[in-house]
Amino acid sequence: MVRSLLSLVALSLQLGSALAAPAASAASAADASAAASVSLATAASAVSSVATASLATNASPAASAAPNASGSVSAAARGTPSGTQISPPDATVPPASDDPNNVIFQPNAPEVNPQPIRGQLGAPTITNENIPVDVQNPDLLAPPSTDHGEFQNAKWPFSLSHNRLQTGGWAREQNVGVMPISTSMAGVNMRLEAGAVRELHWHKTSEWAYILNGSVQVTAINADGQNFIGHVNPGDLWFFPAGMPHSLQATNENPDGAEFVLVFPDGSFSEDSTFLLTDWLSHIPKEVIAKNFQTSISAFNNLPSQELYIFPSTPPPVNQQPPSDPQGTIPQPWTFALSQVKATQVQGGTIKIVDQTTFPASTQISAIEVTVEPGAMREIHWHPTQDEWTFYISGQGRVTIFAGTSTSRTFDYQAGDVGFVPASMGHFVENTGNDTLHFLELFPSGIVQDVSLRQWLALTPPELVQVHLGIDQDTLNQLTSFKTKEFVVGPSQ
Helix, strand or coil: CHHHHHHHHHHHHHHHHHHHHHHHHHCCHHHHHHHHHHHHHHHHHHHHHHHHHHHHHCCCHHHHCCECCCCCECHHHHCCCCCCCCCCCCCCCCCCCCCCCCCCCCCCCCCCCCCCEECCEECCCCCCCCHHHHHHCHHHHCCCCCCECCCCCCEEEHHHCCEEEECCEEEEEECCCCCCCCCCCEEEEEEECCCCEEEEEECCCCEEEEEEECCEEEEEECCCCCEEEEEECCCCEEEECCCCCEEEEECCCCCCCEEEEEEECCCCCCHHHCEEHHHHHCCCCHHHHHHHHCCCHHHHCCCCCCCCCEECCCCCCCCCCCCCCCCCECCCCCEECHHHCCCEEECCEEEEEECCCCCCCCCCCEEEEEEECCCCEEEEEECCCCCEEEEEEECEEEEEEEEECCEEEEEEEECCEEEEECCCCEEEEEECCCCCEEEEEEECCCCCCCEEHHHHHHCCCHHHHHHHHCCCHHHHHHHCCCCCCCCEECCCC
16 A cells, blocks of 8 residues: 555656646746646645545545444444434436326316426316326326336226127126236226026136125036036125136125126136137037937927027025035135135234135136225235236226336226236335225236345345445334235325
8 A cells, every 4th residue: 555655745746847848938937836836735735635545445444334233334433323314335326316296186176177298397278178087097197207118008997898799698898908008917897687597608717706796606517527606796706717717606695696706817808708618518419418318309399509608597596505415525615705704904904815725726816906095005016927917896996017128107097996916026016096995916926926025125235235325324124124024005204
């Protein structure tokens, strides 16, 4: 180190002489001497700074940042006293903007006049607009200033889906045909009048369901010939593995029948491309059918000439039992009474997690049922290897999806909407209304994976967090307190 300092001194003397020589030729020797003195003083100051920095760098760690009794290094020892805002070392970017990005208007506000204006950006519309759509999508009309880049649409209202109307009910679907980003999952919203039947059928993919209203009786068998009958109520689930034949029938416990949402772990799934009993038999010669069932052809004189799909019938008996089966019944029930599971109360709402550890039959789809109170939010998080298919049951909220490479987009959701977040993309769900927000997060996997931003930072060395975010000691202390996952956090203080 001394050798380096001597070299710096020699270089400084040379610099002083070089600066003094021109001065002597143009003015008096005294002026030249003064110029040299200034140069040497400047160089000496620089050398002193380098020496001080070098000594500080080589000082004993115990002397520069001695831990306190708790084993942590004090803020003053780090040079970041409590309450003092710091910047990351060698910062090359300015601090993030504090521009407000709250919801610009409430969709249920009286006489709302949505305009594409946020702060000083945008301008009023001067042509006719689809105001109801603008009202439901304020963050598309006037995006937060933090939105950036291009991102696919991640919202689809079932209200925009073509509805297949049948005698006894209806069905409408969402898949990649209407929301291309949803490559791994698709959904169906179905309604059955009391007694109506979704006919005996099966799919190439598994089926998961959540009852929104009413009650349903389901029947099924597996490949071993074991049968099953289940009864599900609002908030309950069923799961049928791929290829397993089953039926759905609304009971009359609710005189209006039942409504539910079906979810499939295949984004290209179509409800109109399933295997139906009546469709199949109408395309088999009757003599073959008669031979198979060892009857006469006339026994099938009333066989439907095409698929029934959904049709009216007599409501099933309450607590109906399956026919006797020499193979026995399915060992693991294909229904799950999620409505009877006590919700976990968290800071800003409730959660219920259901996966194959609690519903063993559901090996391909897992879920979190979430409620978020007004002013609260589903915390900032991501799912490492799982896409998220979201269904909004009630309330209103907004989601900002971070796709990496400075790309983010915000979407607004209401009851009946479907959302989708690709695996590993950071996001949150904020309640933007005055009522409880209630939704389902579904994943094409038997186990839920969830990484919390708060928990990650709380369990990372605090000095590393501080130098990334440029926060003061008080804020750092707050961040390091979130060592357990909250899932839903309350309003900020």
